[in-house]
Amino acid sequence: MANAQPIRISETAKREIIDTLTANKIPDSYGLRVGMKGGGCVGQFLLGFDTPTEHDQVYDIDAIKVIIDKRHLMYVIGTEVDFEETDNGAGFTVVK
Template sequence: MNEQAQTTQAPQTPPKPAPKGIGLADSAVARLKQLLEERQTPDAGLRIAVKGGGCSGLQYSMEWSEKSRERDKVFERDGVRVFVDPKSYLYLIGTELVFEQTLMASGFKLNNPNIKAACGCGESFSV
C-alpha cells in the first residue's frame, strides 16, 4: 500500500496593520497632566512638529499650545491633548510619546518607527 505523507501548514497570521496616529504612554500622560495643572491651562496641549535641521535632516520640536489650529490632528488620552500639523503627522504616524526619568535626566521621548537613520548625538533623524 502506498501512503503519501500529509503535510499541514500552520494557519498564517495576517500582518499587523501599521499603527495610526500618535500613542501616548502612561508615563507621558501622567507628566503632561502634572504640567497642565501647574500651568492652570486645562485646554492647552503639547504641540509636536517635525522641522528641517540637524545633521540628519529632520528634528523634533515640542512646545505648549493654548489650543489646536484648524488643520491640526489632535490626539487625546485621559484629558491630555497633543497637536500635530498635517505635514509633521506624515513623519510621526505610529509614534509613541513617552516620558523617561533617570538619575541623569528626564524628558519626553518619541519612539518613532519611521526613522531610518539618526545622527550620533540623537538630535536629528531621517526617514
C-alpha cells in the same frame, strides 16, 4: 477632534503631561503639540504646549488633546511619547 490615534502616549508621559498642565495652570484651549523641526527624515521631533491653528489636526489621545500640523502628520505617525528619568535628568522622549 479626529478619532484615529496617530501616536501613542505612555502612562508615565500621560501623568507628566497632566501634571505639567495642572501645575502651570495651562488653559484648556492648549494641547500637546507633536511635530517636526527641520526636514522630514533628518528633522528633530518637537514637543510643546500650544493652541491649534487652521493647519492642525486635533486628536483626543487618552484624554490628552494632541495637536499635529497636517504637514507633519506623515512623519509622526506611529511614534510614542514617553517620559524617562535617568542619572542625567528627566524629560520627554519621542520614539518612532
